[in-house]
Amino acid sequence: MIKDIFVMGLEAMKSYKIRTFLTLIGVIIGVASVIMVTTAGGSVSSFIADQWNVFNPTGMVIGTGTGGATPQLSIRSVVFTTNDVEKIQNLPSVKTVAPLGVVPLNKILKRDGFLKWESRPGEIMYASTPALLEILNLNLEEGTMFEEGKNEVVISKNVAEVFGKDKPLHVGDTIYLRRVDSKTLEAKVVGILKESSTANMFNALSTPGIICPTKPYYSSYFGSNVGTILKRVVGYTVLLAEATDTKHVQDAQDQILKYLDSGGSDANQYKDQNSDFVVITQQYILVRIEQVLSVIRTYITAIALISLLIGAIGIANIMFATVTERTREIGTMMAIGAKRRDILQLFLYQSTIIGLLGGLFGCMIGASGSWFVVDLLNKNIQNLGGALSTGTIQLTYAPEWFLIASVVGILIGVAAGVLPARKAAKMDPVVALRYE
Amino acid sequence: MSEYVIDIDSLTKIYQTGKTDFKALNTVTLKIRKGDFVAIMGPSGSGKSTLMNIIGCLDRPTSGTVIIDGENISIVSDNELAEIRGRKIGFIFQKFNLIPTMTALKNIALPMVFLGGTTADRDRRAAELLGKVGLTNWATHRPSELSGGQQQRIAIARALSNNPSIILADEPTGNLDTKTGEQIMGLLVALNKEGKTILLVTHAIALKRFANRVINMLDGEVSEKS
Numbered sequence: 001m002i003k004d005i006f007v008m009g010l011e012a013m014k015s016y017k018i019r020t021f022l023t024l025i026g027v028i029i030g031v032a033s034v035i036m037v038t039t040a041g042g043s044v045s046s047f048i049a050d051q052w053n054v055f056n057p058t059g060m061v062i063g064t065g066t067g068g069a070t071p072q073l074s075i076r077s078v079v080f081t082t083n084d085v086e087k088i089q090n091l092p093s094v095k096t097v098a099p100l101g102v103v104p105l106n107k108i109l110k111r112d113g114f115l116k117w118e119s120r121p122g123e124i125m126y127a128s129t130p131a132l133l134e135i136l137n138l139n140l141e142e143g144t145m146f147e148e149g150k151n152e153v154v155i156s157k158n159v160a161e162v163f164g165k166d167k168p169l170h171v172g173d174t175i176y177l178r179r180v181d182s183k184t185l186e187a188k189v190v191g192i193l194k195e196s197s198t199a200n201m202f203n204a205l206s207t208p209g210i211i212c213p214t215k216p217y218y219s220s221y222f223g224s225n226v227g228t229i230l231k232r233v234v235g236y237t238v239l240l241a242e243a244t245d246t247k248h249v250q251d252a253q254d255q256i257l258k259y260l261d262s263g264g265s266d267a268n269q270y271k272d273q274n275s276d277f278v279v280i281t282q283q284y285i286l287v288r289i290e291q292v293l294s295v296i297r298t299y300i301t302a303i304a305l306i307s308l309l310i311g312a313i314g315i316a317n318i319m320f321a322t323v324t325e326r327t328r329e330i331g332t333m334m335a336i337g338a339k340r341r342d343i344l345q346l347f348l349y350q351s352t353i354i355g356l357l358g359g360l361f362g363c364m365i366g367a368s369g370s371w372f373v374v375d376l377l378n379k380n381i382q383n384l385g386g387a388l389s390t391g392t393i394q395l396t397y398a399p400e401w402f403l404i405a406s407v408v409g410i411l412i413g414v415a416a417g418v419l420p421a422r423k424a425a426k427m428d429p430v431v432a433l434r435y436e
Numbered sequence: 437m438s439e440y441v442i443d444i445d446s447l448t449k450i451y452q453t454g455k456t457d458f459k460a461l462n463t464v465t466l467k468i469r470k471g472d473f474v475a476i477m478g479p480s481g482s483g484k485s486t487l488m489n490i491i492g493c494l495d496r497p498t499s500g501t502v503i504i505d506g507e508n509i510s511i512v513s514d515n516e517l518a519e520i521r522g523r524k525i526g527f528i529f530q531k532f533n534l535i536p537t538m539t540a541l542k543n544i545a546l547p548m549v550f551l552g553g554t555t556a557d558r559d560r561r562a563a564e565l566l567g568k569v570g571l572t573n574w575a576t577h578r579p580s581e582l583s584g585g586q587q588q589r590i591a592i593a594r595a596l597s598n599n600p601s602i603i604l605a606d607e608p609t610g611n612l613d614t615k616t617g618e619q620i621m622g623l624l625v626a627l628n629k630e631g632k633t634i635l636l637v638t639h640a641i642a643l644k645r646f647a648n649r650v651i652n653m654l655d656g657e658v659s660e661k662s
Contacts (some may be wrong), residue, residue, distance in 0.1 A: 004549045008538075015537035332533040335494060336547040336594065337522020339515050429494045433533070 005342055009349035016322070023318045024358050027412065030304075030311030031362020031405045032369055037304040038297070038401040039370035044377065045293040047393040052289050053282070056137050057246050058095070060281040062088075062239040062256060064267075067276030070288075074275070078235040081266040082214075085129075085239060087259060093252035097241040098135055101127035101218040105210075109176040109184070110163055120162045122178065123209040125153075127218030128240075132211060135240045143171035143191030149215045153177075154191040159209045177210075177217075185217060235270070246283075253279045308405075311358065312412040315351050319420035323347060330424050331432025340425040347421035348414065355413015359406035366405065371395055440503075441601055441633050442468040442491060447500035449486050449656075460486040462656040463500065468635070468649075470601065473628045475636045475644055478653030485606070487653065488637050492604050493521045505601050522550050526595025530607035532587040534579040534594075541566060541575040544593045551598060558597075565593035569623065585616035592623055603627060606637045621646050 013020045055061075065074040080099065088097045105122030112118045126132070130145040146152035153175075160169045169175065169189055178184045193211075212218070214234065243252035260267050260277040267277070323330070330343055374395045381393070449461040460483045468474055478484045489495040490502055493509050496517075502509050505524045509517060526547075527533075534543045544562040566572050569589040579587050588608060595603055605624060609617030625646055628634045636647060644650055652659050 001549060001552050004555065008549075011542075012537050328533065329535055332527075332529070332535065333546070333550075334518065335492065335521060335527045335533075337518055337550040337598070339518040339550065341515075342550055430489050433494070433529070 001342075002345065005345050006349050009346050010353065012346075013350055013353065019318060019322075020354065023314055023354050024361070026314035027308075027311040027354060027358025027409055028362045028365060030308035030412075031359050031409045032366035033307045034301070034304040034405045034408075035363060035366025035401055036369040036373055037300050038398055039366070039395070040373045040377065041297045041300050042398050043370075043374050043393050043396050045290075045297065046396055048293060049286060049289055052285050055135060055240070055282040056242055057282055058243040058249055058252075059135050059137075060241050060243070060249070060253060060256075060279050062097075062241060062260075062277070062279050063237060064271050064275045065278040067278055071276075071278040071280060071284075073238075073278050073280055077270075077272055077275070078237050079267040079270040080236045080239050081270075082234045084260070084265055084267050085236075087265065088239065088241065088256055091252065091255040091259060093244050093248040093255055095242045095244045096131040096134055097239055098128045098131040099214060099236040100132070100238050100240055101214055101236050103127050103212065103217055104180045105177050106180055106182070107178040108159070108162060109178065110169075111174070111176075118163055123159065125177065125210040125212055125217070127212050127214045129214065132240065135242045139194045140191045141194040143189070146190050146211070146213050148213045150213065151186050151188060151216065152190040153187040153210050153212045154193060155189055155211075156193045156209050157195055160189075160192055177212075187212065187217075249281050249283055253281055308408055308412060311409075312416045315354055315413060315416035316420060319347060319351050319417050320423070322350075323420045323424040326424075327427065327432050327435040330427055331429050331435065334427070334429035335433060343427075344421045344425040347424050348417045351417025351421070352410065352413045355410045355416075358413070359409025362409060363402050363406055366402075367397065370397065439469060440467040441470040441472075441505055442466070442635075443501075443503040444491075445501045447487075447490065447497050447502055449483075449490065449495070450498045460656055461490075461497075464656070464658050466651065466658055468633060470633055471628070471631055472649055473625070473634045473636070473647045474649045474651060475638060475647035476651045476653060477639060477641070477644070479639060482653040483656040484637050484653045486656075487658075488604060488606055488635070491602070491635065492525055492527060493517050518550075522547055523598055524600050524602060526592075526598070526600040526603045528588070528591050528595050528603065528605040528608045530610040532579070532584070532591045532611070534587055534590055536579050539576050539578055540571065540582065540590045543579070543590055544597055547594060547597045561597060562593070565596055566590075568596070569593045583616075584612050585619060588612060588616075588620050589623065592620070592627075596627070600632075602633045602635065604635050604637070607640075608636070609638075609640065609643065 061073065062080070063073045064077055064079055066072045082099070085097055085099050088094055103125040105125050107122045108120045110118045129148065133139070133145060140154070141157070143154070146154055155169065163169065169192075171189055171192060173189045175187055175189060176184050177187055218234070241252065241256065243249045256279055257277055259265055262268065271277070333343060333346075374393050378392050444464060444466040447461055447464040447466075448459065451458045451460055464483075464487065466487075476484050476487065486495070490497055490509075491504065493504060497510055500510075504520065507520050507524070509520065512520065534540075535546065538546065541559060541562050544565050545558040548558040548561065563572070563575065566575055569592055571586060571589055571593075574582060574586060574590075579590070582590065588611075603624070608620055608624070612620060621643065624634055624636070636643060650660070
C-alpha cells in the first residue's frame with residue numbers, strides 16, 4: 001500500500017510538471033551552491049596555504065619584534081652577529097642556520113667587447129651562506145654553490161636573462177655589481193638556480209635574484225656600528241634556520257629563543273629593550289593561515305546554507321498551495337476510505353521526492369559548477385599579475401559536503417513537507433468535501 | 437445482527453457556530469432495511485446533508501446511537517471510521533469528485549488501495565466495474581477527457597469497488613442533463629435490484645418515483661408518508 005501511495009504522489013507530481021520543476025530548481029540551486037561554495041572554498045584554501053609555503057616544513061625565520069601568542073616580526077634592527085649564527089648552529093635541534101643580509105645594488109654590469117659596458121638596473125642581492133639553498137628549498141640548475149670568501153655569486157634564471165633572452169649569462173661568466181655606495185664588485189657566476197616547482201607568492205623572497213657569500217660582499221658593506229656599541233662586527237636583521245626534523249621544530253624554536261634571551265648571546269646586547277626575539281616557523285604560518293581561512297569558509301558556508309533554507313521554504317510553500325488546491329480531492333479520498341496516515345504519506349512522499357531529486361541533481365550540478373568556478377578563479381589569478389600570478393588553484397572536492405548537502409536536501413524535503421502534509425491529514429472530510 | 441442495515445436511534449447533531457448552537461438534527465430515529473431504495477428529500481438547511489454525512493461515517497453524532505451495518509460509529513476511532521467508510525459505504529457525489537490526475541481505471545481502483553491488496557487484483561476488479569458501467573474503452577482517460585455522464589458512471593464504479601452494502605448518492609443527477617440523469621438513475625435502480633441499499637439525497641421531486649421509500653426532512657426532523 002505504501003508503494004501505491006508513493007506512486008500516487010509521483011503521478012500527482014507528474015501532473016503538475018512546471019510546479020514540480022520550479023520547486024525542484026529551488027532545492028537544486030540550494031544544494032549545488034553549498035557544494036560549489038565549499039569546494040571552491042576548499043580549493044582556494046589549499047591554494048592560499050601553498051602560497052604561504054615559504055620554507056621547508058622544518059623551516060623558520062628568526063628576528064626581532066613583538067613576541068607572545070601571536071608573534072610579529074619587524075625587520076628593522078640589525079642585531080644578530082656571526083657569533084650568534086655559530087652558536088645557534090650548534091644547538092641540538094637545529095640542523096642548519098643561515099644569516100640573511102640584504103645588499104641593494106644600483107647596477108649590474110657586463111663587459112661587452114673591450115671598452116664597452118652593458119648595464120642594467122640593479123636588484124636586491126641576498127648575502128648568506130651556502131646553507132640558504134637548503135632552508136629555502138632551492139636547487140641549482142647548473143653549476144655549484146659559491147664558496148665563502150670568494151668573489152662568486154649564484155643567480156636566478158631571470159637575472160641570467162637580464163641582458164636579453166638571446167644572450168643569457170652562463171656559469172663562468174663574470175659580471176660587475178655596483179652597490180648603492182658606488183663601490184663596484186667583480187663576481188663570477190658559479191651557479192644558476194632552478195625555477196621553483198612549487199610557486200608561491202614569496203618567490204621574490206624564496207627565489208632571490210642574486211645570492212652572494214657574506215664575505216666579501218656583505219661584511220665589507222655592513223661591518224660598522226651595531227646597536228650603540230662602536231665595534232666592527234658583522235650584523236644581520238634576520239636569520240633563517242631549519243630544525244633537524246618536523247618533530248623537533250618546537251624544540252628548535254625553544255632552544256633558539258632560550259639562547260637568544262640568555263646573556264650569552266650578542267643579539268641580546270644589541271637589541272632594543274622594547275622588542276622581543278621572535279621565531280616564526282613554517283608550521284606556525286600554516287596554522288595561522290588555516291585559522292583565517294576557516295573563518296572565511298564558515299562564513300561562506302553559512303551563506304550557502306541560507307540558499308538551502310530558501311529551497312526548503314520553496315517546498316513548504318508549494319506543498320501548502322497544493323494541499324489547499326486539492327482540498328476537495330483530500331475530502332474525496334477520505335470519503336472513499338483513506339485514513340489520515342494515508343493522506344499524510346501522500347504529501348510527505350511528494351516533498352521527500354523533491355528533496356531527494358533536488359539533492360541528487362544539486363550534487364551533479366554542484367560538482368560541475370565547482371569546476372567552472374575554480375576555472376574562473378584561475379583565469380582571474382592570471383589576470384592579477386604581479387606577486388600572485390604564480391600557481392593554479394587545484395580543484396579539490398570535499399566528499400563530506402556532497403553527503404551533507406544531499407542528506408540536508410532530503411531532510412529539508414521531509415521537514416518542509418511535514419506541516420502541509422499534517423494540514424492535509426487533519427482536514428475534516430465534511431468541510432473538505434464542501435470546499436470549492 | 438439486526439434486520440436493519442442502518443439503525444439510527446435518537447440522533448442529535450449540534451453544530452457550534454460561534455456563540456450559538458445550531459441543532460442540525462433533532463432526535464432523529466430512522467431504520468433502513470437492507471435492499472431499500474430510500475430517497476431523503478427536503479429543502480436546503482433541513483439537515484439532510486448532516487444526516488447523510490453521519491450515515492456516511494464522515495461525521496459523528498452529538499448524541500444518540502448510529503449503527504451502520506452492525507458497527508456503532510459513535511464509539512470507534514478515526515482510523516476505524518475510515519475503514520468502515522471504505523468497506524461499507526460507496527459515495528456518489530453531485531460533482532463526481534474524481535481525482536483529476538488519475539485515469540478512469542485508477543480512480544475506480546483508488547478505494548481498494550486504502551484497504552490493501554495487490555495492484556493486479558485491484559486493476560482486474562476495476563476493469564470489471566468499468567465494463568459494468570459500460571466504459572471499458574475509457575480506462576486510460578482522465579476525468580477531464582470524459583463527459584459528465586461518463587464521469588458519474590466512473591464514480592459509481594468507484595463506489596462499488598469495495599463491494600459496499602450501502603450506496604450514498606448525494607444529488608447524483610444535479611450536474612447532469614435530464615436524459616443523462618435518467619441513465620444514471622437507471623444504473624442505481626439496477627444496483628438496488630442486485631441487493632444494494634441505496635440512499636438518495638435530493639430535492640428533485642421527479643426522482644421520488646425511483647425510491648420505494650421517501651423520507652422528508654424539515655428543520656432537523658424526519659417525517660415519512662409513504
